[in-house]
Each structure stands twice: as C-alpha cells, then as structure tokens.
Amino acid sequence: MKPLLMDWKDLRFGIEIEFVGGKPESVELLPGWTMAFDERQMDDTGEESGGELQTPPIQWKDRAQIREMLRRLLATGARANWNCGLHVHVGLEFWGEEAIPDFIEAALLHQDSVKYLLQTSEDRLVYCPPVTPEMRDRFISAPGEAALLRRGRPQSHRCGINLAAWFDHKTVEIRYANGTLHYDEVMTTIEFCLRFVAAIGTKRTLSNNPGQLAMEIGAPLTGYPPPIPAPRWYRERLWLENMLVPILTPFANSLVPDSEILQILPRPDGLLVAIEDTDGKVVRYLFQLSANGWRVVGKHPDSCSTQI
Template sequence: MDRKGETTMWPNEVHWNELQFGVEIEFVGGAPEEVELLPGWVMSLDERQTDESGRESGSELKPPPLRWEQREQIRDMLGRLQAQGAQANWSCGLHVHVGLEKWGEAIVKPLLVAALLHQNALQSILQTSGHRLLFCPPVTRQMVERFEASPGPMALRNSGRPQSHRCGVNTASWYDWGTVEIRYANGSLDYEEVVRTIELCLRFVAAVGAGRKLPAEPDAFVTALGAPAGGYPPQTLAPQWHQERVWLENALIPVIAPQIERLLPGSEIHHMLPVEGGLLVAAERSGEDLSRFMFRPTALGWDYVRTL
C-alpha cells in the first residue's frame, strides 16, 4: 500500500471502514495454478501449506489493496477456491494487512505499545491455534525500547525462529508494505469468518490511530471496539505427526543452527523435514527466498551435503 497518505500524523481519527486493507488467504488442495483471478489479485504459488499427509499443498491468495465496500471481491474469490476443492486446514492462517497511510510512521510506536497491552486479547478473541503461535510471536518491551532509541525496521526484529520479525501484531510490515499485519487468525475460506476478522483488525487499528484507550480484558476489548464478539475462524488441532516433527526440530536446532549460520549468515531456520538420506533444512534471511540445505547423520554429527 502507498505510504504517501493525505495525513501523516498521530493521533488522527479515521473511521475504520475508510481504511485500506489486504488479506493473505492460505489454503490447501485445489488447483491454484488454474484459478481465474480478479484484476489485481495474486496467487503466490511459492507459498505452500501442509496437507493432512504432510505434503506441500495449496497456496496463498492475496488481493490488491481493498476498501470495505469492495469486500464482495473476497466472497467471489473464496467461491472460486472452494469450487476447486480448496480448504483451509490446521496449517493455514489468515493474515490481515491494514494500511497506515493516514498516519505514516508516527503510528508505529503507538501500535507497538497497543500490542503490548492488547495482543493477548486479540489472540484470545481470534482463538489462535496453539501450534500456530510459533508464527506470530509477541511484541516485547525490549522491541519498544529499541524502537524508541533507534526507530526503523531493525528495531522490530528479534532473534529466533521462524519469522521472529513477524510478530502477531507485525509493525515491521510498515517498512515493507505501508501496513500493519495482524497474524493471529486461523485459516478460513468462509466469507463471514474472513470479513469478521478483517473488521476486527480495521477497528483495532482505527482505535489505536485515534489514540483511544482500550480495556485489556478480551470481552471488554471487543465490546469497546464495536467488533463482532464471535464468528471468527475456529481453532484446529494439528495432527500428532506434526507435533512430533516440531519436537524433532526443537531438538535438532541447537545442533544444526551453527552450520546454517556459516552457510547463510544472519538467517533463521524456518523448518526441517526428514527426507530420504538425511535432513532437509530450510532457512530464511530477511528479504530473501527460502534457502534449502541437505544434511546427513554420521557417527560424529550432522554433515552438510549440498544446497538444494
């Protein structure tokens, strides 16, 4: 979204349904290469999800910047996905981007402070599945302090994995897209669930933009916003094999991470997969595509084989 708005100051009262927004719709199945797209919509074919068998599947669908009165485009595109047999499963998320062009960089710190106060309420209202919390880590007080000392995108990064720079309330998105990205919602292809989620995020950002003080308790928080109290994408349980895969990753990360740092300095391990002959390790460095490396076990540890 364009960061050159009419007004770039904070606070600035803007009605929630006047804000531009986008939404990243993750799904499995279907035939994403064959979906007919509305003008400006994008199918990110390199963004794959995980189906029930553990295979990469589906894609991520994204609109151009939309206004609230254009939300019927979402219904149309969800219908096209469903007609092909696409579904949102436990591996999928729904990420809402809200344009900050009415405030500019001036709203970044207020959003960080608001995230400290209200990220737990957002997580509770949106019923974030436990296995997805890895992909929406919390904003920390240290992040706010770093930003106060030196405003900019690097202050909004934490070390760790994966996607440690993409918090549940991801203000770093301002520096890439002119938005704040709210990542807590579970995946859905249900139109009503999707637009309720978008409305909640729009109302939250508009309230922060106006400098409003909001209660921390979830029920009071959503009531103060005037957002729907329910009807959001429900929690879904990850299969046992996925939980076991995460446990394996957590056990192997301390062993593999030093080698990944030598191969791709400044990167984070995104995921690991056992494959025939060894272990596939995917790592990500800011602003770059995933890099994949092959390792094999030996009596002395894990040996790097090749870059895939």
C-alpha cells in the same frame, strides 16, 4: 502521533488467504487480485499444496469481491487446514510513520486480547510471536524495519501484530486469525481488525479484557475462524526439530555466517536443513549422521527462495 478519527469502514485493507488443495492456477482472478503460487501450505499428508490468495487494497464497501473470489476458490476444491492462516493488512497512511510507536504500545497492551478473541490455534503461534518491549526500545533508538523483526525461534520474524509491514506496505498486519474460506468468518475478522486499528488511531484507552475490548470498539465477540488442531505427526516433527536446532546451529553458522535454521525436514538420505541468512535468502543443505558425527553432504538444488 496526533489522534485522527477515522470511520473504520473508510480504512483501506488487504487480506492474505492461505489454503491447501484446490487448483490455484485455474482460479480466474478479479482485477488487482493475485495468487501467490510460492506461498504453498502443508496439507494433512505433509505435502505442500494450495497457495495464498491476495486482495488488492480495498475498502469495506468492496467486500463483494471477497465473497466472489472465495466462491471461485472453493469451486476448485480448496480448503483451509491447521497450517493455514488469514492475515489482514490495515493501512496506516492516515497516521504515518510517526504513529508506529503508539501502535507498538497498543500491541504490547492488547496483543494477548487480540490473540484470545481470534482464537489463535496453539499450532499457529509459531507464525505470530509477540511484540516485545525490547522491540519498542530498539525502534525508539533506531527507527526502522529491523527493530520490529524478531530473530531466533519461533521461526517467524513477523509478529502477530506486525508493524514491520509499514515499511513494505504502509500497513499493520494482524496475523493471529486461523485459516478459513468461509466468507462470514473472513469478514468478522476483517471487521475486528479495522475497528481495532481505527480505535488505536484515535488514541483511545482500551480495556485489557478481551470481551470488554471487543465491546468498546464495537467488534463481534464471536464468529471468528475456529482453531484446527494439527495432527500428531506434525507436532512430533516439531518436537524433534526443536531438539535438533541447537545441535545443528553451529554447523549452519559455519556454512552461512550469522544465519538461523528455518526448518529441518527428514529425508530418506538424511536431514534437509533450511538455513536463512540475514537478507532472508534460504539455502538448503543435506545433513547426515554417522558414527563419526554430523557431516554436510551438499547443497540442495532448491536453495534460492526468500522467506516471506
């Protein structure tokens, strides 16, 4: 990658704002903005609600749009909770695909500092696992999206610094920020991500100390969305799910070859097991446990969604 000096304010970016509650279908959208109704989040009762508000590609000078859309969203009663995140996509088109190895190296060096600065909640780490040296090696030997995606639990295939986003959006996606609908916290997060990407693009040598890193790139030290602890019942559900996954994985693979278990949810009549195939398609089966062992009752009607 050739170093390319870019003013961070000139970089194009997009954000994904996850939220619960509110009335997403009633929010009037500015041109280019979208509301992902299928990206529902878990509220404090365990029900799915809300959605994901998405910007078009914009620049820092367009930030008034973010303020206005947050105002409209909040007016419907929406809010961010422990299950929500704030994802920032920063365009890499100035550097191109040849820059991906350098950004992988930067992720390996600095992802812990980014996670620390953005105060990623422990309960959200499942959605932003780390980049690994094995990913770098795979990409060098066989460049492509598959090299930059994870398999196995934690059950998110997209890392906290997600360079696989290049192949879909020509961006790097930084997923570490906790959810928020507060304009100042959103903009502080965006500023950090823009400054960080611009610095990596110039091949700057940056400190591994989080505070020193922020000062070197001119980013704020504070003002990011604070972590929100998940309720006890959610943590207990994940503990149980993590114990059940190795037990049910052989059954899942017999139903869907080379698959992974995405989620296990208790139901009055058994366990609803979401199984993801290699193409990202999710199929749900109802499992029951009797004195004779596990049995699959049948496929759940809602079995055609794709993991995003």
